[in-house]
Amino acid sequence: xxxxxxxxxxxxxxxxxxxxxxxxxxxxxxxxxxxxxxxxxxxxxxxxxxxxxxxxxxxxxxxxxxxxxxxxxxxxxxxxxxxxxxxxxxxxxxxxxxxxxxxxxxxxxxxxxxxxxxxxxxxxxxxxxxxxxxxxxxxxxxxxxxxxxxxxxxxxxxxxxxxxxxxxxxxxxxxxxxxxxxxxxxxxxxxxxxxxxxxxx
Numbered sequence: 001x002x003x004x005x006x007x008x009x010x011x012x013x014x015x016x017x018x019x020x021x022x023x024x025x026x027x028x029x030x031x032x033x034x035x036x037x038x039x040x041x042x043x044x045x046x047x048x049x050x051x052x053x054x055x056x057x058x059x060x061x062x063x064x065x066x067x068x069x070x071x072x073x074x075x076x077x078x079x080x081x082x083x084x085x086x087x088x089x090x091x092x093x094x095x096x097x098x099x100x101x102x103x104x105x106x107x108x109x110x111x112x113x114x115x116x117x118x119x120x121x122x123x124x125x126x127x128x129x130x131x132x133x134x135x136x137x138x139x140x141x142x143x144x145x146x147x148x149x150x151x152x153x154x155x156x157x158x159x160x161x162x163x164x165x166x167x168x169x170x171x172x173x174x175x176x177x178x179x180x181x182x183x184x185x186x187x188x189x190x191x192x193x194x195x196x197x198x199x200x201x
Contacts, residue, residue, distance in 0.1 A: 058088055058089045058090050058091075058153045058156075059088070060088065060089050060153070060156055061086050061087065061088050061089070062086070062087060062088075062089060062151055062155070062164070062165060062166070062167060063084055063085070063086050063165060063166045063167070064084060064085055064086075064087060064093065064095070064149070064151070064166075064167050064168075064169055065083065065084040065166060065167070065168040065169070066080035066082060066083060066084065066085075066095055066097070066168075066169055066170075067080065067168055067169070067170040067171070068080055068097060068170070068171050068172075068173070069170070069171070069172040069173070070172070070173050071172065071173065071174045071175065073174070073175045073180060074107065074109050074173055074174055074175040075101065075102045075103040075107060076099050076100060076101055076102065076107065076109060076137065076173060077098075077099070077100045077102060078097065078098070078099045078100075078171075078173045079097065079098060080095065080096070080097050080098075081095070081096040081097060081098055081144070082095060082096070087150070087151065089151050089152070089153040089155065089156060090150060090151070090152070090153045091150060092127060092148060092149070092150045093148070093149055093150065094146060094147075094148050095146070095147050095149070095169075096144050096145065096146050096147075097130070097144075097145045097147070097171065098142065098143070098144055098145065099135065099137060099142070099143055099145055099173070100137070100140070100141070100142040100143075101137035101138065101139060101140060101141050101142075102140070103139060104139050105139060105183065106136055106137065106138050106139065107136070107137055107175065107179060107183075108134050108135065108136040108137075108175070108176045108178070108179040109134070109135050109136075109137075109173045109174060109175055109176065109179075110131075110133075110134045110135070110173070110174060110176050111130065111131040111135075111171045111172060111173045111174070112131070112171070112172050112174070113129075113131050113169065113170065113171045113172075114170055115167055115168060115169050115170070116167070116168045116170065117161075117164060117167075119160055119161055120151075120155060120161055120164060120167055122152075123151055123152040123154060123155040123158075123161065124149065124151055124152075124167060124169070125149060125150050125151070125152060126147065126148065126149050127148040127149065127150065128146065128147070128148040129146075129147045129148070129149075130145035130146065130147065131147070131171060134176055147169075149169070151167065
């Protein structure tokens with residue numbers, strides 16, 4: 001093999017290597033949105049389903065517990081009004097959370113949510129929820145935030161979930177990035193939320 005042939009072969013090898021690396025980088029950037037889409041479709045990682053009407057109540061009941069967390073950069077008090085409630089499978093339930101702005105200025109927050117055990121996410125459906133949109137509270141304002149939901153009767157047919165008797169619905173409220181920037185209060189740690197139901201780090 002002469003020197004020109006060797007040079008051409010080296011160039012082809014280099015181009016193939018750069019192409020492979022570029023493809024891997026592209027896949028790594030695509031992985032996060034694809035994973036989020038997968039979670040929304042399948043209910044994996046405790047992601048609940050949304051926007052469907054309840055099919056009608058069955059005889060079996062299940063207990064839904066409610067939990068709340070507020071990120072340190074959000075000057076709100078946020079908590080469930082009821083610790084738990086029992087509903088029939090297929091029956092629409094209505095629960096309330098309360099939020100109060102303890103700041104002297106308006107503050108905008110957004111929440112993310114999940115259910116545990118994670119494997120029941122595909123069977124927990126929300127009809128309406130404050131978590132679908134950003135929420136702005138005036139200074140010292142207190143509001144009730146409703147969430148309407150139902151649990152799919154198919155949860156009782158799935159061998160992996162039919163023995164579950166209690167589900168926990170958990171919300172975490174964050175200050176939106178835009179509001180934190182306006183207030184000059186961007187937190188140095190922890191996730192922030194840029195739009196409803198999604199996180200950015």
